[in-house]
Amino acid sequence: MRLYLMRHGETDWNKEGRIQGSADIKLNQNGIDLAYKTLEGIEKAGIKFDYIYSSPYIRALKTAQILSKGSVPIETDQRIREMDFGKYEGIELAQIATKPEYKNMHRFFVEPDAFVPEEGMESYEEAFQRIDAFYQEKIAQDMERYEHVLIVCHGAIIRSFIAYLCHKSIGDLWNLKQPNCALNIFEITKEQVDLIEMAKIVYDKSLLPNRKYT
Template sequence: MKIYFARHGQTDWNILGKVQGTTDIPLNENGIAQAQLLCKNLEDRDISFEKIYTSYQARAVKTAQIIDEHFHTGYEIVRGLEEMNLGLFEGHTWDEILSLYDEEHKLWLSNKRYNCTPDGESYQMVMERLFKALDYILGQHNTSSDRDLLIISHGAVIMTLLAMKRNIPFEESHTIEVDNASPIEFSIEELKDIRTRL
């Protein structure tokens, strides 16, 4: 079994460069088209998954629904897969954040893994809740199966996994690109290894 993570399709706030976090912004028309293209991408790569799991946020749920309409595997909303809570940064562009919350931003950047955004989460907190969600998800399946799982989540959540997988410090996490509606593969062994380093 492999676990494929995919970020939801595009939203209007993605285009505007606004930080979304827990703010529940729906997919735009392009985001819906991206989710439909993700179906084709999965089909072309012959990825056969047993079930879809998704964050509860509207942009992720809609992405999961579009994929389920194509593959008919069923989907389940699981707490812990939602986007990082970015607190006071949400609703602002990064330029606005630097202007409004310069000191708070500097403090966060000084130790991005463990420092929280103002009124928000740290990346460590995101990883801990993510792995609780993964414990639940993997507990529903035979992990030695040759059928995979698809998890629809968010940019910061997937970025934490990629940073840990590639041993990239969180202070350099801005170098990691997580495209909308593009599958990213993890083996069970890779996820187990990341867990040991939480």
């Protein structure tokens, strides 16, 4: 099976550099355009998805719907939703990096091994547990049914997914750049998992925002 992990298109909170997490923010116009441009690039590459899994959050689901063109089945799954950042959702990343009261949340990005989830937040371990459950129930069972499967979800959960599949440590996560609509491509068999390409951009790279933690 060829497995594709894709981050959703851009939202206003992405553009403003705000933490989204469980906040259900819709795509902005640029995010919609990126999804359509990505679809064009995928079609030019001759890739045809057999099945799509999407986070239930609207920014991911809308991206998945654009890529499906109404002809590829889409299944939403709560286990691939973005991580929950509790009281920090909506706060600008620039503030996270500079204000002492946000020191623990800053650790999430720069020192994830030292991050301690506060009330209402999710730990990396919890995220890995739901990724594992999703993978074993869905992807492992899809190998003989589908050749090309797309998962549309979110920045933090994609990084966690890559770490899970490639056996990377939590400390490596934020070295993995994940721009909006970037594709991570895996070849998966029952015996092994191979990362073919990471954060592949199939649309015009001049459209890429230059923002921290992308």
